[in-house]
Amino acid sequence: MFLEVKNVVKSFQQEQVVKDLSFGLEAHKTLSILGKSGCGKTTMLKILGGLVKPDSGHILLNGNLIDEQSPSDRHIVYLYQEDLLFPHLTIFENIAFGLRLKKMPREEVNAKVENMVHSLELEGQETKMPHQLSGGQRQRVSFGRAIITNPSLLLLDEPFGSLDTGTRQRMQELFKKLAAEFRITSLFVTHDLKEAILMGDEIAYMRSGQLTVYPDKEGFIRDPATGVQDEIAFWGELLPGSSNPL
Amino acid sequence: MKNRRLHIGLLLFVLIGVLPFVSAFVYAVLYSVGLAGVVNDGFTLRFWAAVWNSGEFLRSFGYSAGIAGISVVVSVSAAMWLTLQFKRELQHRWLSFVIYLPLAIPGVVAAFFMVQLFAKSGLFSRFAYHLGWIAEAREFPDLINDPYALGIMLAFITIVTPFFVLLFLNVYQNERVAELTELAESLGANKKQVLWRVTLPILLRKTWTLIGLYFIFLLGSYEVPLILGQESPQMLSVLIIREIKQYDLSKISEGYVVAVIYTIFVSLAAVLLFYRKKSTTDAG
Numbered sequence: 001m002f003l004e005v006k007n008v009v010k011s012f013q014q015e016q017v018v019k020d021l022s023f024g025l026e027a028h029k030t031l032s033i034l035g036k037s038g039c040g041k042t043t044m045l046k047i048l049g050g051l052v053k054p055d056s057g058h059i060l061l062n063g064n065l066i067d068e069q070s071p072s073d074r075h076i077v078y079l080y081q082e083d084l085l086f087p088h089l090t091i092f093e094n095i096a097f098g099l100r101l102k103k104m105p106r107e108e109v110n111a112k113v114e115n116m117v118h119s120l121e122l123e124g125q126e127t128k129m130p131h132q133l134s135g136g137q138r139q140r141v142s143f144g145r146a147i148i149t150n151p152s153l154l155l156l157d158e159p160f161g162s163l164d165t166g167t168r169q170r171m172q173e174l175f176k177k178l179a180a181e182f183r184i185t186s187l188f189v190t191h192d193l194k195e196a197i198l199m200g201d202e203i204a205y206m207r208s209g210q211l212t213v214y215p216d217k218e219g220f221i222r223d224p225a226t227g228v229q230d231e232i233a234f235w236g237e238l239l240p241g242s243s244n245p246l
Numbered sequence: 247m248k249n250r251r252l253h254i255g256l257l258l259f260v261l262i263g264v265l266p267f268v269s270a271f272v273y274a275v276l277y278s279v280g281l282a283g284v285v286n287d288g289f290t291l292r293f294w295a296a297v298w299n300s301g302e303f304l305r306s307f308g309y310s311a312g313i314a315g316i317s318v319v320v321s322v323s324a325a326m327w328l329t330l331q332f333k334r335e336l337q338h339r340w341l342s343f344v345i346y347l348p349l350a351i352p353g354v355v356a357a358f359f360m361v362q363l364f365a366k367s368g369l370f371s372r373f374a375y376h377l378g379w380i381a382e383a384r385e386f387p388d389l390i391n392d393p394y395a396l397g398i399m400l401a402f403i404t405i406v407t408p409f410f411v412l413l414f415l416n417v418y419q420n421e422r423v424a425e426l427t428e429l430a431e432s433l434g435a436n437k438k439q440v441l442w443r444v445t446l447p448i449l450l451r452k453t454w455t456l457i458g459l460y461f462i463f464l465l466g467s468y469e470v471p472l473i474l475g476q477e478s479p480q481m482l483s484v485l486i487i488r489e490i491k492q493y494d495l496s497k498i499s500e501g502y503v504v505a506v507i508y509t510i511f512v513s514l515a516a517v518l519l520f521y522r523k524k525s526t527t528d529a530g
Contacts, residue, residue: 049432050431050432051428051431051432070431070436071428071431071432072431072432072434072435072436075434076432077432077433078428078429078432080425080429084422084425084426084429086426086430086444086448087421087448087451088447088448088451097430097433097443098433098434100443101433101434101435101439101443102434145433146433149433149434
């Protein structure tokens with residue numbers, strides 16, 4: 001397993017937010033994680049990213065224990081729900097941020113950023129400031145800025161939650177394309193059932209701080225706790241002629 | 247209706263905000279070139295030449311700019327450090343009250359406090375004496391009316407630092423610097439890189455106009471340098487008032503010359519500050 005999480009526990013005061021979390025993920029795969037608000041998804045991602053310290057448990061990345069590593073040494077990028085761009089930097093500099101930290105030669109930075117701008121379909125926007133872009137464009141920049149650093153693991157916390165349906169669909173397609181192109185390993189947290197099924201190679205459901213990883217998508221769909229059955233019943237009632245596929 | 251209200255608002259602004267200032271400035275210009283004033287009898291540039299040749303204005307300007315510059319730099323640095331170091335603690339009610347308190351103290355009161363605390367006969371001098379650090383009051387270092395303007399700068403820093411703390415705290419929250427810090431760390435930035443590449447640029451970019459305006463405000467400050475400053479050189483406002491209130495009526499015009507030069511400088515600086523702010527806002 002590329003990522004191994006073993007018995008991670010985290011409490012805030014009296015409340016245990018993450019309970020005995022254990023799961024694994026193969027390299028270059030995406031694990032979709034569904035769950036209601038407040039069930040501990042964001043805390044789990046922040047623990048993996050090193051932004052929140054767990055009370056107990058271990059995290060291994062590529063066989064190495066990373067419990068004591070600082071966020072900057074983990075090569076794990078945590079992407080916020082909102083398109084959080086650096087407001088004082090242009091789009092080009094936002095994307096180049098991680099490369100500049102590594103003191104990479106200027107020509108190499110320029111070439112990589114231009115390539116990423118092309119992949120993100122953001123040509124002509126490089127000199128603009130973040131507030132001059134639309135929500136979808138900002139989210140693309142946010143992706144590009146993370147992916148260009150070639151992170152070991154990408155943590156996406158409801159990245160398309162604030163986008164309209166059309167933009168959301170285009171962003172899902174773009175993420176699938178980038179994930180394949182840059183061979184990304186990621187955890188994709190979402191509230192949307194369809195998005196979870198579309199984006200993940202594997203699917204997990206988080207409930208009151210406990211994570212259930214399903215062996216396959218069918219198992220996820222069949223579990224009444226995930227809400228997929230309710231969704232199918234809802235659409236079945238709206239369209240009485242159609243039959244329940246399961 | 248909306249247009250009419252806008253016109254009335256504009257008229258009131260011109261009447262209250264612009265007209266008195268412009269009238270006073272025109273009067274000062276006329277006085278400085280001999281076209282107004284009791285003893286003046288016609289156009290002349292001799293007052294301008296006298297001010298320029300005496301060198302006192304330039305000395306006073308340099309002295310004022312130095313004091314204002316050091317005070318602003320120290321205040322901004324201290325406020326930045328306090329904000330970043332104690333941002334969580336500063337949210338507590340009693341601590342935020344402690345920060346607000348100095349903002350309510352007028353400059354003249356702050357200056358008197360400085361005298362009571364730092365004069366040779368002041369509180370700290372007495373402490374130093376009782377602790378055996380000094381044998382008599384005159385051994386206490388000059389901090390009031392001193393040649394390095396330490397008293398003035400101390401008063402300015404005491405007055406201005408709390409304002410910048412509140413300003414930086416506000417920008418820190420509004421610009422979501424805490425989240426951007428986490429993001430930068432996640433992208434591989436260490437603490438130093440976060441400070442220099444994220445925190446400081448964001449906080450200073452949002453506040454540099456106000457920092458510039460505070461420099462102008464301190465440059466023209468009157469009460470504090472009047473009470474805590476030395477005889478010569480004096481800060482600009484003190485020099486201007488001294489010249490204008492002279493018994494020698496011919497010197498009054500020279501006071502107006504200094505006032506005109508100072509007004510032009512400050513107006514240009516303010517225009518430049520806002521022009522640059524607008525252009526950076528337009529560009530992002």
